[in-house]
Amino acid sequence: NAGVTQTPKFRVLKTGQSMTLLCAQDMNHEYMYWYRQDPGMGLRLIHYSVGEGTTAKGEVPDGYNVSRLKKQNFLLGLESAAPSQTSVYFCASSLDRGGYTDTQYFGPGTRLTVL
Amino acid sequence: RKEVEQDPGPFNVPEGATVAFNCTYSNSASQSFFWYRQDCRKEPKLLMSVYSSGNEDGRFTAQLNRASQYISLLIRDSKLSDSATYLCVVVHYGGSQGNLIFGKGTKLSVKP
Numbered sequence: 725n726a727g728v729t730q731t732p733k734f735r736v737l738k739t740g741q742s743m744t745l746l747c748a749q750d751m752n753h754e755y756m757y758w759y760r761q762d763p764g765m766g767l768r769l770i771h772y773s774v775g776e777g778t779t780a781k782g783e784v785p786d787g788y789n790v791s792r793l794k795k796q797n798f799l800l801g802l803e804s805a806a807p808s809q810t811s812v813y814f815c816a817s818s819l820d821r822g823g824y825t826d827t828q829y830f831g832p833g834t835r836l837t838v839l
Numbered sequence: 840r841k842e843v844e845q846d847p848g849p850f851n852v853p854e855g856a857t858v859a860f861n862c863t864y865s866n867s868a869s870q871s872f873f874w875y876r877q878d879c880r881k882e883p884k885l886l887m888s889v890y891s892s893g894n895e896d897g898r899f900t901a902q903l904n905r906a907s908q909y910i911s912l913l914i915r916d917s918k919l920s921d922s923a924t925y926l927c928v929v930v931h932y933g934g935s936q937g938n939l940i941f942g943k944g945t946k947l948s949v950k951p
Contacts, residue, residue: 757939759941764847764943765943766926766941766942766943766944767883767926767941769939814882814883827873827885828883828885828939830882830883830884831882832881832882833881833882
């Protein structure tokens, strides 16, 4: 099992450009999440999905869109990148929601720089 | 008050030392608690869950105090490989933010 994978691993964008980050998991997990991690800010939830075809906003959703067309994939889109979106983006998945079984498995991260 | 608060450290300790981290949470309805470990430039990984009665996994002991709303992580006989950032995670149901709230992490550096 590959677990959770993310592509790309690194990306540099210019302000105003768009891009899509891809997250894939092969553990048949229902729940998937996108976080961003900034120095001194910790992990912040951007969007999440509780199943194929569903998405919901997290703590910091502005400037991002997501889609979950297939259970194993969760896409994060930046329509018009801004320097404030320079961050490390982590995708995660979990089998369950809540309770002691709610272990989240993280991908290796995407380092995005917006100039 | 922030939802989950941790001392950012860094905690610099010699090999073999015992070190303890605390984490406080503000939502009394929180129901599950975890410690995650994050190595430099890597993704977070689950270290251990925290049970009401406290639990131990080798050199690691986690405690929960619901009355005071804090959890703790004790590491005995520190190893160089324990150097990492330890994230406190609190789970509560409902709301629009998903259900896991991460602390900002406590950095541990174990020196020879």
